[in-house]
Amino acid sequence: MALQDKIDQDIKSAMLAKDNARLRGLRAIKAAILLAKTEKGPAEALTEEAEIKVLQKLAKQRRESADIYQQQNRDDLYQIEMEELAVIESYLPKQLSQAEIEEEVRQIIAQTGASSPKDMGKVMAAANQRLAGKADGRTISQVAKALLQ
Incomplete structure (x- = not known):
């Protein structure tokens, strides 16, 4: 199953469960994938490698934002970034120790x-x-x- 199809199904599940934190993360992933597809061209599909790179980029953005929010003692925003990061990382391959x-x-x-x-x-x-x-x-x-x- 393609990542985009899995994300669409998970968005529906998160909506039904009223899981706002998961829904935010999934919508960010979907938006990034759609953006990457439009940059490549309408006829071309994203490869699995390209999808992983998109997810890694999103995870990196969330980590950097969370670090900044933590330095500025903005625990509310830090928590949001960490929740989204957890969702994004769940779609990445297992990271090496x-x-x-x-x-x-x-x-x-x-x-x-x-x-x-x-x-x-x-x-x-x-x-x-x-x-x-x-x-x-x-x-x-x-x-x-x-x-x-």
Whole structure:
């Protein structure tokens, strides 16, 4: 089942259950998918990779907004962002743990022959390709920097 069809069904379920927090998150996902489809062109469908990238972008936006709201002591807005983030993350593939990311990056470093921070570009290119959708780019970068030091 395509992600958009699943989202439509889940929106109906959330409406019937009167679950406003879930409904907000689902509507944000639907809007982002529709926007991505119109950018690609009306005849082309989004690939699964493109859908995951859209979801990752939404999750990143929610995390950044939540951080800002928390710094400004706006717990009401922080809570809304965290509720939407939970809904968005439920549609993303299972995220790797810190230890799993480190293991993957170690393997990539060994395969690319990277030995210093100068090789960060090679490592990140391979890591982003291999770990797409499974780990946050910022986390991958931090792990790669630490291992290349």
